[in-house]
Amino acid sequence: KNxxxxxxxxxxxxxxxxxxxxxxxxxxxxLGVQKFIPILSERxxxxxxxxxxxxKIIIEASEQxxxxxIPKIExxxxxxxxxxxxxxxxxxxxxxxxxxxxxxxxxxKKKNKxxxxxxxxxxxxxxxxxxxxxxxxxxxxxxxxxxxxLRAETAAIASVTIVNYHLNLN
Numbered sequence: 596k597n598x599x600x601x602x603x604x605x606x607x608x609x610x611x612x613x614x615x616x617x618x619x620x621x622x623x624x625x626l627g628v629q630k631f632i633p634i635l636s637e638r639x640x641x642x643x644x645x646x647x648x649x650x651k652i653i654i655e656a657s658e659q660x661x662x663x664x665i666p667k668i669e670x671x672x673x674x675x676x677x678x679x680x681x682x683x684x685x686x687x688x689x690x691x692x693x694x695x696x697x698x699x700x701x702x703x704k705k706k707n708k709x710x711x712x713x714x715x716x717x718x719x720x721x722x723x724x725x726x727x728x729x730x731x732x733x734x735x736x737x738x739x740x741x742x743x744x745l746r747a748e749t750a751a752i753a754s755v756t757i758v759n760y761h762l763n764l765n
Contacts, residue, residue: 601663602762603710605685606755607632607677609717610641611747619748620649623755624656624666629710631668634677637722644671674725678732685709688758689729690716690750691737703761711762713754715747 606628610616620631631653633644649668657665672680681687686703688711703711714729721729729735740753 601627601629602759604628604755604758604762605630605632605710605712606751607634607712607714608751609634609636609639609715609747610644610671611718612641615746615748616641616644616649617652619751620652621656622748622752624653624662625660626752626755627662627759628755629664629666631666632677632712633669633671634674634714635671636674636717636725638717638719640718646670674721675728678729681712681732682709683734685734686711687714687732687735688712688754689714689735689737690740690754691726703758711758713751713758715751715754718747720744 604627606623608619608631610633611619623631631649635642646668653666653668686709690713716725720726730737738754738757740750740757745753
């Protein structure tokens with residue numbers, strides 16, 4: 596049995612269409628996400644999630660990848676509530692195409708005691724008002740994954756992979 600300590604990675608995401616959402620949940624579960632937080636933002640197209648169906652995908656992916664724990668999925672909440680409730684001892688990594696390419700290695704070296712949460716926007720990204728609101732939050736780091744615009748599920752999978760890789764180096 597795998598007894599290594601799992602990284603406390605969270606994924607905050609805006610709900611997307613069923614098939615891409617299923618793939619995103621499955622792959623990021625395999626990659627070690629501990630908690631999923633669906634978020635409603637101004638440009639969220641899909642306004643609800645089927646929590647029970649997603650739980651099944653999470654359990655299957657956890658078993659398939661031989662994980663120690665089964666990730667939790669929270670109920671849908673607004674971006675504002677998510678940011679207000681986010682633990683002070685956590686690191687929030689914001690996938691932002693306009694990022695100034697902050698150095699992830701340095702961010703994750705200052706390892707906070709709390710979770711490392713990847714925040715991925717909806718299709719069409721966060722509104723400018725939301726981006727300002729996110730950026731103003733203390734201890735938030737923006738991460739640019741590519742020069743081109745990625746689909747939400749691609750951004751989630753890629754960023755969780757990168758964060759996990761860096762956390763495993765330390």
